[in-house]
Amino acid sequence: MQVAPSILSADFGKLNEEIKAICDGGCDLIHVDVMDGHFVPNMTLGPVVVNPVAKIATKPLDVHLMVENNTFFVELFAPLKPEYISFHIESEKHPHRLIQKIKSLGIKPAIVLNPHSTPESIEYLLEDLDMVLLMSVNPGFGGQKFIPSVIEKAKKLKELINKRNPACLIEVDGGVNDKNIHQLKDAGVDVVVAGSYVFGNEDYSKAIKSLQV
Numbered sequence: 001m002q003v004a005p006s007i008l009s010a011d012f013g014k015l016n017e018e019i020k021a022i023c024d025g026g027c028d029l030i031h032v033d034v035m036d037g038h039f040v041p042n043m044t045l046g047p048v049v050v051n052p053v054a055k056i057a058t059k060p061l062d063v064h065l066m067v068e069n070n071t072f073f074v075e076l077f078a079p080l081k082p083e084y085i086s087f088h089i090e091s092e093k094h095p096h097r098l099i100q101k102i103k104s105l106g107i108k109p110a111i112v113l114n115p116h117s118t119p120e121s122i123e124y125l126l127e128d129l130d131m132v133l134l135m136s137v138n139p140g141f142g143g144q145k146f147i148p149s150v151i152e153k154a155k156k157l158k159e160l161i162n163k164r165n166p167a168c169l170i171e172v173d174g175g176v177n178d179k180n181i182h183q184l185k186d187a188g189v190d191v192v193v194a195g196s197y198v199f200g201n202e203d204y205s206k207a208i209k210s211l212q213v
């Protein structure tokens with residue numbers, strides 16, 4: 001299991017130290033939550049903050065867009081050369097076109113599903129995706145309670161992925177901790193995002209390793 005700590009839960013008063021600690025602590029990716037105050041009722045990080053993060057990070061960035069104008073934000077974050085950019089299926093009228101745009105920028109495209117969205121809704125996009133991110137909370141905030149139906153959804157998605165594009169990864173985001181990690185692993189999940197669990201732990205390295213099952 002790969003682990004992507006969400007920097008939303010980091011201490012922004014000492015962001016450099018926090019980034020260094022999770023990279024040295026053995027994380028696989030750095031999850032960057034981008035919220036525009038329209039698609040979700042919160043606002044977070046723009047390139048002004050994420051640029052210095054990208055400069056000191058020794059692990060690749062996983063940019064999670066929670067915005068209405070996806071194309072604008074893809075163009076804004078592309079110069080930071082993230083490994084992945086994910087966007088919500090619920091906020092995009094032309095997901096196939098946007099996937100091609102992200103690919104053309106040399107970035108791996110991923111699609112995010114809110115708790116109500118079905119894996120079948122993206123079946124015909126799977127062959128063009130590197131990852132699907134399943135939300136296990138409603139997007140907008142860290143520290144929320146895990147929604148257990150994501151386990152069944154991950155299993156269904158895994159079947160579709162096996163049929164359409166076995167190389168596509170499944171990522172789960174929200175309320176992940178050492179209690180639900182084995183269920184997620186058994187459901188076929190490849191990557192987990194963990195914000196409050198990692199940054200709420202005194203020993204980041206220990207917390208990250210406890211999820212790398």
Ligand SMILES: O=C(CO)[C@@H](O)[C@H](O)COP(=O)(O)O
Nearest residue numbers: 139140142143174175195196
């Ligand atoms: O995208 C989001 C929230 O919208 C997440 O990435 C959270 O920031 C994860 O935080 P925890 O639920 O792990 O505290």
Ligand SMILES: [Co+2]
Nearest residue numbers: 033064173193
């Ligand atoms: Co996220």
